[in-house]
Amino acid sequence: MVGLDIEAIAAGTPVEELVPVLDYWVGEDVDASLVIDATGIIYVAVEQERFTERGREVGQLLALDPSRPDDPILWSIDVPPRNGGDGGIWATPALGSGSSAGMLYVATHPGELLAVDSATGEVTWRDEIGWHAWSSPLVVDDTLIAAVDCPSGGGLRAYALEDPRRPAPVWEVPLQGGCIESSPIMWHGQLYVGSRDGFMYRFGDE
Secondary structure: OEEOOHHHHHOOOOHHHOOOOEEOOOOOOOOOOOEEOOOOOEEEEOEEOOOOHHHHHHOOEEEEOOOOOOOOEEEEEOOOOOOOOOEEOOOOOEEOOHHHOOEEEEEOOOOEEEEEEOOOOOEEEEEEOOOOOOOOOEEEOOEEEEEEOOOOOOEEEEEEOOOOOOOEEEEEEEOOOOOOOOOOEEEOOEEEEEOOOOOEEEEOOO
8 A cells, every 4th residue: 555645746746756655565455445534544455365474464454544654553453264265355444424433344255244443443243244245335324234145146234323333234125136246325315236137226215
């Protein structure tokens, strides 16, 4: 992960003269988008398929402070494989807001949905959502939305965030045709998500 000085870029510094202000090697692929909170802390989700020594050293969910370039890591979490296969995280973590501020919601490739305290890295809750969880969770007001059961067909599950450290399931909608790898979005009160069966689905009241 590399960080560049925005002021230097805005001032017109040639690309070849830009010097990284943060350069941190996580050891494996990062397919997920970086997540940055209001204080500037960066949360990085990392795959685990090559099983490198560096990946074992730094973990698969990291909190980095870019103001400490020589030692940016604040905490990290290991996400090892279960029942064979790969470990780590392909999906982008969802950062809580409002009453769920200070929490991260993370879908892991081995098939767990985690609630993580963003200040400490403590995993406060886990739920099974099915192996191959590549879809990124979505926080809408006080509800967490996640794709589930990818190997067996797919669907969406909603959790209430009355206690943001321990989400509670409130509904689940199964799909008959395909795994959900895309990330759901909310638009005009409706949920939209693409499926491996070739269709785009809309969920919500008429």
